[in-house]
Amino acid sequence: MSLFPFSFFHYAAPSRFYALAGRLVPVFWAAAIVLAAAGLYTGFFRAPVDATQGDAYRIIFIHIPAAWMSMVLYLAMAFWAAIGWAFNARLASMVARAIAPTGAMFTFLALWTGALWGKPTWGAWWVWDARLTSELILLFLYAGFMAIVSAIDEPRRADKAGALVAIVGSVNVPIIYFSVKWWNTLHQGASISLTAAPTMARTMLAAMLIMTLAFWAYAFAVVFTRTRAIVLERERHAQWAGAPARAPATRGSVGPEVST
């Protein structure tokens, strides 16, 4: 007898996850909108002007959440791709495919907002700094994953090839995170650490953390929507997805009845 009232693998079936995700997407959208409103209000109307950067620093409220999401989503993509490969779980591979475009978008936004922050503060749109370069490589890794899963026609072979790219590329994520510690970089070091007090004002930190939660809720909403689309695309042969029921075979027939 199981200790838990439900099976953890109950939603591993694409049809059940499809229904669950459909119920959760509106909840995630509501959370994303409320959190974004709260975060932007705190960031623009409660957080003070920075002593050295003036109002240019307010880009932090989207730059850091986007950068964090780019890394977290890559690791999530690699995790689900690995699960799909190891256990031949097709839903896990579908989720990995659904994560990739959102992760790539956040990576692009981290680079874009970083460039717009770097120009007034560093005097340069771009430098071949360790963190910036490794974040750019992350964007290429996302693009490579999406390209390889699209290029291979047979879905399960494509899933396995994508999983290999995702797993190998995941080594880049700690490189991004620790680059400011390992190398002498232009990009500033971590303002937030698990082992030390934050070095930024509390209202700034609060706005940044609220916006991170907003981006996270947004990511769940969009990834779940895309997963539902992928489930329908790949399961269109299944009856629950709307495929017509096959007529039962009768004695003497060699296959499904063909209507005339």
Added chain:
Amino acid sequence: MGGYGLFVWGAYGVTALCMVAEPVLAALRLRRAAR
């Protein structure tokens, strides 16, 4: 924005554009798949 408006609004503007376009594209994909 203390003279930094182009940079701040340029960052927020493109972010908003991407975070509106992406869910719209995902929803369109779901609608096509459901047909």
